[in-house]
Amino acid sequence: MRKSLVLLLLYTAISRADTCSTIASQTNIDVAYPLELDYIHEQEKYWSTSCISLKPSCILFPTSAAEVSTILQAINEGDESFAVKSGGHNPNNYFSSVASGPLISTARLNEAILNSNTGVLRMGPGNRLDDIAKKLQGSGWTFVGGRIGNTGTGGLMLGGGLSYMSAQYGWAASSALEYEVVLANGTIVTASDTENADLARALRGGGNNFGIVTTYTLQTYRQGNIWGGNVIFKHDDKVASNLLRAVRDFTEYNIDDRAAVIVTAERSTGLVIPELIDIELLDTWILFLFYDGPTPPGNLFRNFTEAGVPIANFAKQRTYSEYISGSNWVVVKGSVVQIGTETIPLPSSQDSDVVMEGIHEHWRSVSSKTLLELGGIASIAYQPFPKAITRQAKARAPDLIDADDGADRLILELNYSFIPQIDYEKMGDVLEETYTGVRQRVLGWQEEGILSDVYCPIFMNYGFYRQNYWERLRPESRAFAQQVAAKYDPNNFFRNRTGGWKP
Template identity: 25%
Template sequence: MHSLTLLPLLASVASAGASSHIRRSNATTTGVAGACAALTAQFPDQVLTATSANYTFESTDYWDVRSDANPSCIFLPDTADQVATAVSLLVTNDAPFAVRGGGHMNFPGSNNIDNGVLVALENLMQLDVDNATQTIDVGPGTRWVDVYDALAPYGLYCIGGRMKTIGVPGLLLIGGWHYFNNKYGYAMDNVLEYDVVLANGTQVTANSTSHPDLFWALKGGASNFGVVTRFRLQAFEQGLLSTTIQEYGEDAVAGYISAVCDFVESTTSEVAAGAVFSIQYNATTKVVAPSLLGVEQTNVSPPPRFANFTALNSTLAISQLMNTTAWHNQLDTPNQMFRVQFSHRTMKPDAGQIIQYFQMWKDAVDEIADVAGLYPTFVLNAAPASAARVAQTNGVGNVWGLDDSENWLIFQFSTGWADAADDIRVTSWSERLITQMHTINQEKGLASEFVYMGDAGEWQDPWAGMAPENVAKAQEIRTAYDPNGVFRYLNYGGFKLPY
């Protein structure tokens, strides 16, 4: 959910038979060189190598420094047909590859690759609005600010990223948090159609009547089935948003966390409203700063759903009616500022327990205060029952299969730092601490095993918290559409389905 840099920004199946599998051990340097040569022969102006002028920019065009890598070549397709050709050439040459849309995932290797081929989709910038059906066709090279800007002249809005430069495809394929999930479901639940390049280079359109199995699997199934070259999204009419930005001191932490839990427990689908809840801690100055970014679908200001927060003693409170683009344009995720590690777990919104966890986290941050460039944030995100209910009742569903009988709260460590030398230390610290807290929750009957891919550490297993029958179904669909395992063995970054 990418809350790490929020405050400074506001200041400015079973598998197929083994004999049919592509084996990563066969993916050689020769294969990569052959793929790069073949791509260059067909698309001489669209392939970059290490000596190309734009190579460094393209290989670091991500918000998380840990995603930086050195691909052997970078291919920049202009059309879906070119993506299909590239996939065919990569498979023919047995060349490992990564696919980048907007660089949303911060799992290292999920959208870049060392010594392989990077397929960068930034030129696929389709943004076609159909006002009559209130839909928009979106290319995978877009960011959410592009989508919101395209919809705004029609008085339309859609469920997408909460910060403007988040990439469209990554968010849509793994689920997608937005302020209005409680009413409209997750971003994936609002996709009506996908154009997909499959592992054999063919192209299909997946919707409720064409390849409906693949249509379902792409809703939360991540990068396991193909390369999506077009998303058709459902939009809705939206006038001004009622927004509020509030900041507090450390004395408000207990009241702030209690207000978050009250907000989650009182959430229904009647009024669309949501927020980014985060607490910054500066381990050097010892300053604690809770903050709220709240949005409600109403013309009343301040937004009534956040009355418990407005009642707290704040150090800053700005509430105003804003159009959708004005709100999102102030929420940027700058590239290349931090190395970032996420860890999170899901629990019932128990305020007393979360207050304890905040103190445990704060004390633990002090133990790594010597890490250069340390930038720790304690993040809370609502996962209300009403959001899960959309997929339970829309006739399609999604891979998650979340139960819609319980309101949940996700608590997350979002940790930034400066030096690669501290990668193992910070990751181990985060894993141990979040695991300790989750164990306590399990013992107290507060825990959910759900893990959201977009905010998970690479050591976490999102599939373990999904409905087991859904995971098995997704595995069967993977085998049907990618029997040779291209998106397991050649495109191997990110959260791949279990074997």
């Protein structure tokens, strides 16, 4: 009798700790286990194979906020770690991936309902950016999303979201009017500027610390055909100097907020670029040009397109949907992906060469260590962060990034991809050396008076797990996030049970 009671108690404890079996036996929520097709298919959708290799105990597929609430209540009964996955773009292990715990996939929270009169869109986090662009195609409305179509909307919005249209409308999160959120205890609430406004602000740049967003209500904007595409140059010192000068000057002097650029340098022992450009030994510059209209003014991008003799120029008029879905070639399949970032003050025109070429020389020196890595690809993207973005963001909604509009900046995205998963930490050291070297140079130039001493938060959507996102925000923003987390998650459920940067 006593043995039976012990076994019963043991079975009960195991059952309480096993969210997968609880959800499978007591609800109609779809649960996929290892070796099942839904599990395999969903697990393959991460950008990095390091995340794919982390095997959750099951994958849960809720279709509503109520079902997410049920799942969180079940997880609360045990002590498992868990993760929430939108598009799987974030390559940091355990941020949207988990080993031996339940994974909540938002794939079936994929509604996209547009009010064609007002442009207000109700969007689920299960959509990717190209999904939304396709669903809005032909409506005359567009959304402020990211630049790579395969990116999930959930993580993008919670990190802020940098868009080709940010100089017009601010961060992607700046256009969020309302959030439907499931809190740690399963309570479903609305967050907006008039209801739970502190939570709404915290969700704009606060990551996954406050709840699971099941619906975003967004303002979209009028748009017809756009112009854009990639322009590719083979690297040489003159092209590099011209492009680094061009992106610096564009950030300060461009007055047409419909225009955007990303200037990317790529190095690899081999990579196939779409549209039949095959380069065995890659050392190139790949530009992403964008204009929110059918044709840009004639000289707008001349400093970029005439930086040298391009290998190829694919810029043309097209729909936004075609453009953003056509960017998915940048997703490197079958590789470990690591992304880091830095934000730097824009150097003056006088000091442009010292700063821009100094940073680029540092990147080339460090990235050379990766070129013999199996499948190694190194890239650096120079992305304008002009005053116009912060002006538009502040005009629309408060956020935790809280950048001032008194200075222009550049956001650097640093990417390394490679095949051997065993080299995850070794390559992480190289990435850390890259962004740390940039930071040290910036601080040195500030001491010398070459760069202005301005607030430079790092951008969550590009952050490496070793970087401290919260320490780079204003102290007031971090304190506010801590207050909001304590209010809406007093038991530290999200802090203790899932990954990500914690305030």
